[in-house]
Amino acid sequence: xxxxxxxxxxxxxxxxxxxxxxxxxxxxxxxxxVHVESRNRVEVLRNAPPxxxxxxxxxRGSFFANFNSSKYGVGLDxxxxxxxxxxxxxxxxxxxxxxxxxxxxxxxxxxxYESVKAWKQEIIYFSSCQLGQTGPWASQPxxxxxLAALAxxxxxxxxxxxxxxxxxxxxxxFISPRFGVTAVLAALEHRRRTGDGVHIDLSQLExxxxxxxxxxMEALNNHHEPELIGNRDELAxxxxxxxxxxxxxxNGFPDRWIVIAVFNDTQWGRxxxxxxxxLWARSSKFADLHSRKVNEDELERFLxxxxxxxxxxxxxxxxxxxxxxxxxxxxxxxxxxxxxLLHWGGFVELEHAVIGKHNYDGLAFHLSKxxxxxxxxxxxxxxxxxxxxxxxxxxxxxxxxxxxxEGVFT
Amino acid sequence: xxxxxxxxxxxxxxxxxxxxxxxxxxxxxxxxxxVIKIEPPAGDPSRFRGPFYExxxxxxxxxxxxxxxxxxxxxxxxxxxxxxQQLLRRxxxxxxxxxxxxxxxxxxxxxxxEEGLCLENSGLIVASISGFxxxxxxxxxxxxxxxxxxxGGLMYVTGDDDRPPxxxxxxxxxxxxxxxxxxxxxxxxxxxxxxxQGQQVEASAQQAVLWSLMNAxxxxxxxxxxxxxxxxxRGGVFGQPRKRLNWPCKDGFVTVTVVGSAAASTGNSTQNLxxxxxxxxxxxxxxxxxxxxxxxxxxxxxxxxxxxxxxFHDFFNSKTKAELxxxxxxxxxxxxxxxxxxxxxxxxxxxxxxxxVKVAHPELGTEIIYPAPxxxxxxxxxxxxxxxxxxxxxxxxxxxxxxxxxxxxxAEMAEESVI
Numbered sequence: 001x002x003x004x005x006x007x008x009x010x011x012x013x014x015x016x017x018x019x020x021x022x023x024x025x026x027x028x029x030x031x032x033x034v035h036v037e038s039r040n041r042v043e044v045l046r047n048a049p050p051x052x053x054x055x056x057x058x059x060r061g062s063f064f065a066n067f068n069s070s071k072y073g074v075g076l077d078x079x080x081x082x083x084x085x086x087x088x089x090x091x092x093x094x095x096x097x098x099x100x101x102x103x104x105x106x107x108x109x110x111x112x113y114e115s116v117k118a119w120k121q122e123i124i125y126f127s128s129c130q131l132g133q134t135g136p137w138a139s140q141p142x143x144x145x146x147l148a149a150l151a152x153x154x155x156x157x158x159x160x161x162x163x164x165x166x167x168x169x170x171x172x173x174f175i176s177p178r179f180g181v182t183a184v185l186a187a188l189e190h191r192r193r194t195g196d197g198v199h200i201d202l203s204q205l206e207x208x209x210x211x212x213x214x215x216x217m218e219a220l221n222n223h224h225e226p227e228l229i230g231n232r233d234e235l236a237x238x239x240x241x242x243x244x245x246x247x248x249x250x251n252g253f254p255d256r257w258i259v260i261a262v263f264n265d266t267q268w269g270r271x272x273x274x275x276x277x278x279l280w281a282r283s284s285k286f287a288d289l290h291s292r293k294v295n296e297d298e299l300e301r302f303l304x305x306x307x308x309x310x311x312x313x314x315x316x317x318x319x320x321x322x323x324x325x326x327x328x329x330x331x332x333x334x335x336x337x338x339x340x341l342l343h344w345g346g347f348v349e350l351e352h353a354v355i356g357k358h359n360y361d362g363l364a365f366h367l368s369k370x371x372x373x374x375x376x377x378x379x380x381x382x383x384x385x386x387x388x389x390x391x392x393x394x395x396x397x398x399x400x401x402x403x404x405x406e407g408v409f410t
Numbered sequence: 411x412x413x414x415x416x417x418x419x420x421x422x423x424x425x426x427x428x429x430x431x432x433x434x435x436x437x438x439x440x441x442x443x444x445v446i447k448i449e450p451p452a453g454d455p456s457r458f459r460g461p462f463y464e465x466x467x468x469x470x471x472x473x474x475x476x477x478x479x480x481x482x483x484x485x486x487x488x489x490x491x492x493x494x495q496q497l498l499r500r501x502x503x504x505x506x507x508x509x510x511x512x513x514x515x516x517x518x519x520x521x522x523x524e525e526g527l528c529l530e531n532s533g534l535i536v537a538s539i540s541g542f543x544x545x546x547x548x549x550x551x552x553x554x555x556x557x558x559x560x561x562g563g564l565m566y567v568t569g570d571d572d573r574p575p576x577x578x579x580x581x582x583x584x585x586x587x588x589x590x591x592x593x594x595x596x597x598x599x600x601x602x603x604x605x606x607q608g609q610q611v612e613a614s615a616q617q618a619v620l621w622s623l624m625n626a627x628x629x630x631x632x633x634x635x636x637x638x639x640x641x642x643x644r645g646g647v648f649g650q651p652r653k654r655l656n657w658p659c660k661d662g663f664v665t666v667t668v669v670g671s672a673a674a675s676t677g678n679s680t681q682n683l684x685x686x687x688x689x690x691x692x693x694x695x696x697x698x699x700x701x702x703x704x705x706x707x708x709x710x711x712x713x714x715x716x717x718x719x720x721x722f723h724d725f726f727n728s729k730t731k732a733e734l735x736x737x738x739x740x741x742x743x744x745x746x747x748x749x750x751x752x753x754x755x756x757x758x759x760x761x762x763x764x765x766x767v768k769v770a771h772p773e774l775g776t777e778i779i780y781p782a783p784x785x786x787x788x789x790x791x792x793x794x795x796x797x798x799x800x801x802x803x804x805x806x807x808x809x810x811x812x813x814x815x816x817x818x819x820x821a822e823m824a825e826e827s828v829i
Contacts, residue, residue, distance in 0.1 A: 004597050004598075004600055004601045005597075005600070025593065029597055048625065049625065049629070049633070049647075049648075050625060050628050050629045050631075050632040050633040050635070051632065051633075052632055054633055054648075061628075062625070062628035062631065062632050063624075063625040063628060065628075066625070066627075066628055131759050132759070132763050132786070133786075134762070134763060135758075135759045135762040135763045136739075136758055136759060136762055137739060137758065137759040138759070140738070140739055140742075141677065141679075141742065141744055142744045142746060143744075145644075145655070145665070145667070146665050146666075146667075146744055146745070146746040147746065149656070149663075149664075149665035149746045149747065149748045149749065150665075150746040150747060150749050151749065152749045152750065152751055152753075152754070153578065154656055154663075154665065154748045155663075155748055155749060155750050155751075156578055156579060156751075157568045157569065157576060157578045158569070158576075159569065159570065159573055159576065162570055162573070162641065162642075163641060163642035163656055163658070163663065164642060164656045164663050164748045165568070165569050165570050165576070165639065165640075165641045165642055165656070166568065166578075166656075167564060167567060167568045167578065167622065168567035168568070168623070168624065168626060168637055168639065168640070168644075169567075169623070169624030169625070169626070170624055171622060171624075173624070174586075174621050174622040174624070175585075175586075175589070175622075176784075178437075178589035178590065178592065178593050179437070179589075179784045179785055181593045181596065182437055182438075182441065182592050182593055182596050182785075183441070183785045183787060185593075185596035185597065185599070185600055186417035186418060186441045186442075186596065186787070187417065187787070188600060189417050189418065189599060189600060189603055190417040192603055193420075198787060198788045199788060199789065200785060200786070200787055201785075201786035201787075201789075202784065202785055202786075203763070203784065203786075205759070205760070206760070206763070206765055206781070206782075206784040207784040209754065209765075209781050209784075210433070210585075210781065210783075210784050211580070211582060211585045212580060212751065213473070213477030213478065213580070213780075213781055214460075214461060214472075214473040214474040214476075214477050214478075214580050215461070215473075215579070215580050215751045216751050216754055216781055217461075217473040217476065217477055217778070217779065217780065217781070218461035218473055218751065219750070219751035219752045219754065219755065220751075220752075220754070220755050220766065220779040221463060221473070221778055221779055222461065222463065222464060222465060223752075224461075224465070225750050225751055225752045226461060226579075226751055229579070230576065231556065231574065231576060231577050233556070234459070234460055235458075235459060236554075239556065240556075240574070241560070241565065241574040241575050241576075241577075242574075243574070255566075255638070257560075257565075257566075257574055257575055258560075259556045259557055259559075259560040259565070259577075261552075261554045261556050261557060263554070320548075320550075320551045320552060323552070324552070325551075325552035325553070325554050325556075325557055326552075326557065327551070327553075327556075327557035327558075327560040327561040328560065328561065329560045329565050329566050329574075329575045330560065330561055330562070330563050330566060331563065331566045331567075331630075331636045331637075331638075332563060332566075332623065332626050332627050332629065332630035332631075332636055332637060333630050333634075333636050334563075335563050335620060335627060335630075336627075336630060336631070338561070339546070339547045339548075340542050340543070340546045340547055340548035340549070340561075340616070341616065341617065341620070343543070343545065343546035343547065344542070344543045344546060344614055344616075344617055346617055346620065347627070347631075355632070358628075358631055358632055359627070359628075359631040361620060361621055361623075361627055362617060363617070364586075364587075364590040364613060364614055364617040364618040364620075364621055365590045365591060365593060365594035365611055365612060365613040365614070365618075366543075366594075366611070366612045366613075367594060367597060367598060367601075367609055367610070367611055368609045368610035368611075368612075369601065369607060369609035369610075370597065370598075370601050370609065372597070
């Protein structure tokens with residue numbers, strides 16, 4: 001079956017999260033993506049865990065691999081003046097150029113949009129960074145770990161009486177790529193109709209805020225900071241995570257939880273049935289949504305006593321079968337055993353040149369006629385130098401050898 | 411973006427989603443598609459979810475509905491009625507995309523599944539958004555946002571380890587799923603542009619949430635380690651002592667990783683921070699000579715860590731978020747404020763980039779501030795073209811002008827609660 005982006009060529013100068021994930025999507029859907037990196041300034045994620053056998057090594061980690069499936073990888077040291085000429089040849093070949101450096105970096109190299117456009121008018125040029133290409137803070141360096149703080153996710157991912165916590169990791173790095181891919185594909189559509197290229201400027205902060213819209217609007221229009229409400233919900237009760245019986249996890253923590261969310265009195269009735277209609281649940285204190293909201297502390301204590309006597313997965317199945325929204329709070333070990341994810345294609349095993357067989361996160365949407373696919377494992381650093389420079393760019397062997405010996409491909 | 415034409419201007423999208431899918435159509439609308447939000451006659455459920463403008467609960471004042479339906483037109487239609495189903499089929503004939511997020515099997519049961527709809531329009535793209543996908547053991551599960559955040563692995567790693575796992579509001583599971591559907595629709599539109607063919611797009615919110623776990627899935631796969639939630643600290647994945655990420659300051663918190671090793675890839679951030687502290691008399695002598703580059707922070711003993719970070723605590727506590735961030739910008743320190751939503755209104759970067767726009771809501775006699783679309787396309791931010799629709803606002807425009815239904819028939823359908 002043909003891939004939707006068959007024939008599209010991408011010069012991928014991005015690194016870390018947003019840029020690589022955005023370009024990975026194009027690669028998984030058939031584009032030829034050449035990912036450019038250098039041993040002289042190693043891509044940050046190549047030095048971050050997890051590593052095979054817990055032994056660090058730039059080609060031993062799955063952090064980088066997960067974000068760079070289906071791509072060719074080349075070494076190119078952009079600090080070497082001769083590398084700039086090679087970069088221009090790569091850009092000359094490409095339909096799409098992508099970069100995610102701190103703004104100004106590509107201009108200093110003479111590889112920014114305006115420079116490229118001067119000799120390649122139809123180029124689609126994607127720039128992603130923390131705060132956008134323009135503005136007083138544009139050149140502030142950083143990662144999604146800090147950007148998640150600036151966007152508001154650490155504040156909102158907290159209990160009202162605790163220090164800001166938030167989700168694990170560089171959360172906004174996983175929001176921004178969706179806006180990146182849709183914009184690049186829109187640019188392709190625009191070019192198909194008009195023949196014109198375009199520059200896309202994607203700010204990770206502005207993309208992150210799209211996931212917080214209603215709360216930002218409350219703050220700016222009502223001049224009122226949204227309240228932190230833990231796991232509760234204005235339209236449901238009970239609505240939260242409750243402890244379950246279960247084994248200790250791999251780290252030795254008794255940490256099994258089930259979420260239960262009751263949005264109306266019908267669902268409450270069903271929950272009571274599954275609980276065997278205990279006396280406490282028949283109290284008028286919990287008879288309707290309003291009463292349950294008023295007496296929510298007490299309700300949660302009773303419910304937790306009940307859930308604590310049950311194993312989580314079985315309880316979820318019983319509740320869902322009875323029509324009560326519920327779900328196991330899954331850790332990553334659980335995710336690999338989840339029958340639904342298994343059915344969906346939640347993880348994809350590929351054989352990496354150094355790591356060997358390991359799992360990549362699967363695609364989150366399926367297309368019936370032109371499905372994407374993780375077509376190749378992520379490249380080891382410089383793995384495809386020969387193929388890309390000689391076969392794709394048509395470099396003759398002597399020139400290739402000369403560049404290589406001068407460290408241009410390092 | 412040159413001229414009036416936007417990249418998706420030629421395309422018409424019917425948005426039948428509930429609040430778990432709105433962001434998909436919103437994204438296509440931002441890129442220029444003509445998106446028609448189709449609501450049940452009683453109104454989309456998200457019109458009844460807060461927060462509300464001026465805290466007055468009202469279906470025409472919900473920030474949740476407003477934000478997710480900006481740039482769309484809106485009509486009402488009861489697809490549970492035979493007439494409603496006929497109307498939807500007529501609309502589908504002249505549309506390019508239908509997005510829906512009803513429980514699995516519901517559209518099919520009404521004869522409105524992709525097979526029924528595509529019969530008369532082979533170019534139609536039908537996108538379905540659900541919690542878990544449309545087949546498989548959990549496909550029939552109820553999937554409100556908290557269930558998706560739990561089952562996708564996000565809750566387990568959010569919050570504090572001495573508390574239950576925590577859900578992030580506003581609903582993140584819905585947003586992840588809807589955005590993956592938007593990406594899928596874009597690929598389908600590219601294929602349609604080339605071949606004229608439509609196809610089916612299916613998004614799983616659970617799988618979309620899983621994508622937000624960074625390297626945690628890999629941690630289990632390669633090293634059999636379960637990443638846990640760590641509160642304001644980080645770094646204890648392999649059992650090492652955790653290091654502080656979010657630090658209290660005078661008026662809130664800031665985020666900074668106080669390490670210097672090459673592996674942290676923070677350049678000279680920590681050294682620059684220490685230089686600032688020295689200038690202001692906050693660093694004891696030892697800190698001036700402390701070699702942050704040489705220390706492997708993962709293995710640093712707790713006593714030494716506590717000793718080293720004390721001056722940092724004192725320094726941060728002496729300044730506000732804004733003062734610390736201003737200094738960080740000048741000195742190239744990777745330190746950012748832990749923002750509240752209110753802070754965004756004071757964010758000079760967002761102001762300079764005209765990220766917040768005022769949109770007129772004439773029926774309320776006021777302008778409402780919205781975050782604009784995220785993408786700057788060809789030097790111009792994707793525009794806000796219209797405020798979110800009032801309930802049934804474009805019924806006449808769509809049914810009478812576009813479909814050619816007579817005014818009398820429209821009145822009759824309203825009478826019968828079809829629209």
